[in-house]
Amino acid sequence: MSVNYRELTINGLWKNNPGLVQLLGLCPLMGTSNSTVNALGLGIATLLVLACSNAAVSMIRNAVTPAIRLPVFVMIIAALTTCIELLMQAYTYQLYMILGVFIPLITTNCIILGRAEAFAAKNNVLSSAYDGFIMGLGFALVLLAIGIVRELLGTGMLFANMHLLLGPIATNWTWVVFENYQGFLLAILPPGAFLVMGLLIALKNHIDDRVLARKPVEVVTSAAADRRVRVTGVVE
């Protein structure tokens, strides 16, 4: 089966984006997007687990029967998550303390099992790893975008505490965008996550509409792919 890498990229980053289109993994998306550093930390962790789990699942896809497929997948994902958790504890301890329960919860993130089932179980190792990577990147970018907007609106600053993730070089990265900013608490509190997320989805739909309007000829051919797909399957 030949794999179109260009299509995989477009799907993961835009057309079938796990955060904005499939609306999967909303819990960590809402819970850890209150600052850039938290968002980036969890985004990278999810991306790593997703890429590795896709590769691992693809590797063993012919060795397991359908009956025990799911337990095996879950075991692989849980093991990988635990490894990431241990590594974060060892190298980014403070960030690990902040993200807390959301790291072990990566195991239950629907995107990961979804991609394992929908893609990695049917494709070769390289393309599965790439799919996991690009889907993870799509998720991480949405997480990062929400994190940046919420931190900026909530505190008037950007990139505070980046040294928790990137080490001492990032100590002075805090960028005070608005001087004497009152702080808009709502953005940092949970409702802010829903509002920013909704606005991001609206923005994406708006851009899609614009693009469609500009290319009326392609409407027919691309109609199926532009449908909002809530399942994890790739529209092919």
Add this chain to the structure above:
Amino acid sequence: MSVVDSMPRSIRKNAVVLGLFAAITVAIVALIQQGTASRIEQAREQAQLQALSEILPAGSYDNNLLEHTLILDDPLLGNRAAEPAYLAFLAGEPAAIILQATAPDGYSGSIRLLIGITADGNLAGVRVLEHHETPGLGDKIETGKSDWIHSFTGKSLINTDSDRWEVRKNRGDFDQFAGATITPSAVVRAVHKALQFFDAHNEQLFASALSSPTPEELP
């Protein structure tokens, strides 16, 4: 017949495969755990030391705080269970102690505090470990949100009379925040009680640690 016969075999095969994968994944996790264990321990200790060293000024002690601890349980500290206290020494002489205390009467529940007291009874510093106060009002007790918590530094039972350990609104010496009185006054009272505890047990605390290096129940 053949279906019935083959069922146990397929179950057996699946069980073996599943067991194999369980063994492999556990092995991988165990391997990584082995590899990172010492580093995790180190990181955890460092984070703890970092938090403690913010309270006591650098150079005021020369021992490893985590090696001289006591387990304390006293109603004046307000903790729900026994909590560790950390002793600081300079050249073998008692320098300071860091107590854990709880203010039970915050605006929304308990506020857990780390309170550093020098051997002569002055407050070296106070930090908030955990709280549930209203964002934007009561959370100004955090260092990241305001400087209020630093106003404790240097206070003692001697330079601040017993009835001045309150917020200004209740005729005390400590500022309250705009829109919040309950939170700061709960913290002030908890710090006051911790100082009283230290005053009553001062010598006992340091003596017990000098005599035995291992953690010890007290009093």
Add this chain to the structure above:
Amino acid sequence: MFLSQVTSPHTVRHDHTRNIMRRVILAAIPGLLVSCWFFGLGPLFNVLLCSLFAAGFESLVLKLRQRPIGFYLKDYSVLVTGVLLGLALPPWSPWWLLLVATGFAVVFGKQLFGGLGQNPFNPAMLGYVVVLVSFPVDMTSWPAAHAVTFSGGLSHMFAGTPWLDGWSQATVLDSLKNNQGLTLDELWDGYTGFGWLSSRDSELVNLAFLLGGLWLLHKKVYTWHAPAGMLGALFVMSLIFWGGNGSESNGSPLFHLFSGATMLGAFFIITDPVSSATSTRGRLLFGIGVGILVYIIRSWGGYPDAIAFSVLLMNLCAPTLDYFTRPRTYGHDKAKRGFNTEGQ
């Protein structure tokens, strides 16, 4: 045969939205005047700015949605949202706070759901809660009665000058919530400007809103059900959990009726025809729910006053209330209520 399908409610009224809204604004004027007597021109400035911002946001979104602006502005509904917000927010609030509150009320509370008649939540209360959660310090600094000068208020509103000492005062509900060990008599003796039931300003402002509300009832702008339900529930709750004069007291029933935004809520907020229940029994239950929630949050919750939170929570329940309180249809013996009556 042509059968026209008309959904309920089947009652026909000849009042236009515009007339109703105009009356609501008129009825709020006594409250506004009394409020101005205590806080100078602050409440008036609040109301004017909020109305201006509200009309501005409404026009902006209508333009984006390509709807006729003048047509929708003329129903005055957005003006009511602005006026109610201006009355509910602390007098002389900073201009940006008013801007954020009206922005969220009109854009997120009303227009994003499809405009007038489509919003599940009371827009004014939504805007109020957004700023209450976001800017708690500004929302808890009410000016003291007769204290703020005109220039002082203006510079607080537009230049962000903080209140001078003595210009702001904790509200009675705040004082009660923060009471530590005083009996009620001692507490109110120490409170400057305490009147008969509550602080002088809040009891008179509440009285004015009560009168305005009674006039609206008389004009049949709405029925008595929702206000009576809310005030009755609040009264009963505060009677049960009163606790007398001791330091653990939760305040007397009359204190609760004439403190905070009680009357404004009962006669101007929960009577909103869009976001509240539609049947009369539903409205009664809606009001009772608001009254109970207000008391619970005031006495045991994290905020001193609770009209906005209670109204939003009950807005969530309104569709369910409507479902269970469908009125009897003419010509049938019994109203069918509850789930699962459709297919029988």
